[in-house]
Amino acid sequence: xxxxxxxxxxxxxxxxxxxxxxxxxxxxxxxxxxxxxxxxxxxxxxxxxxxxxxxxxxxxxxxxxxxxxxxxxxxxxxxxxxxxxxxxxxxxxxxxxxxxxxxxxxxxxxxxxxxxxxxxxxxxxxxxxx
Numbered sequence: 001x002x003x004x005x006x007x008x009x010x011x012x013x014x015x016x017x018x019x020x021x022x023x024x025x026x027x028x029x030x031x032x033x034x035x036x037x038x039x040x041x042x043x044x045x046x047x048x049x050x051x052x053x054x055x056x057x058x059x060x061x062x063x064x065x066x067x068x069x070x071x072x073x074x075x076x077x078x079x080x081x082x083x084x085x086x087x088x089x090x091x092x093x094x095x096x097x098x099x100x101x102x103x104x105x106x107x108x109x110x111x112x113x114x115x116x117x118x119x120x121x122x123x124x125x126x127x128x129x130x
Contacts, residue, residue, distance in 0.1 A: 007069055014074020022079050048076050048083030056087055 025047075026040030033039045052072065055061040061068040076083050085108055092101035 010066055010069040011074040011077070014070040014076075015078040016074075018075035018078030021075075044080045045082040048080035049086040051079075052076050052083040052087045053090075 022040075022044050025044050029040035029043060055068070055072050055076075061072050085104070089101050089104045092098070092104060
């Protein structure tokens with residue numbers, strides 16, 4: 001039980017910082033770029049992918065469980081889940097599982113977009129005052 005609580009603490013602490021960083025990136029991008037394109041999301045996703053690549057490439061995430069939980073799961077999980085998607089897809093490709101890599105891309109993007117549309121449709125039915 002002690003280990004589970006400490007694990008949750010590490011994930012939560014990393015997530016707290018990651019969420020604040022994501023907010024800061026979004027706010028700064030709106031200040032610097034006057035566009036409706038989600039520049040902040042793009043930056044967060046690319047930075048997250050780069051950082052998870054460094055964590056995987058360095059081997060530190062596998063050698064240090066606490067670092068993996070704090071930084072990989074917590075910080076990067078709050079900053080972006082796209083980094084995990086990118087790492088898993090590249091992992092399949094590196095393992096010569098190209099079908100799984102392509103399937104992962106198609107399913108995540110296709111089903112993810114469909115889920116957003118379905119959620120928007122359902123959300124309109126529960127809209128306050130409507």
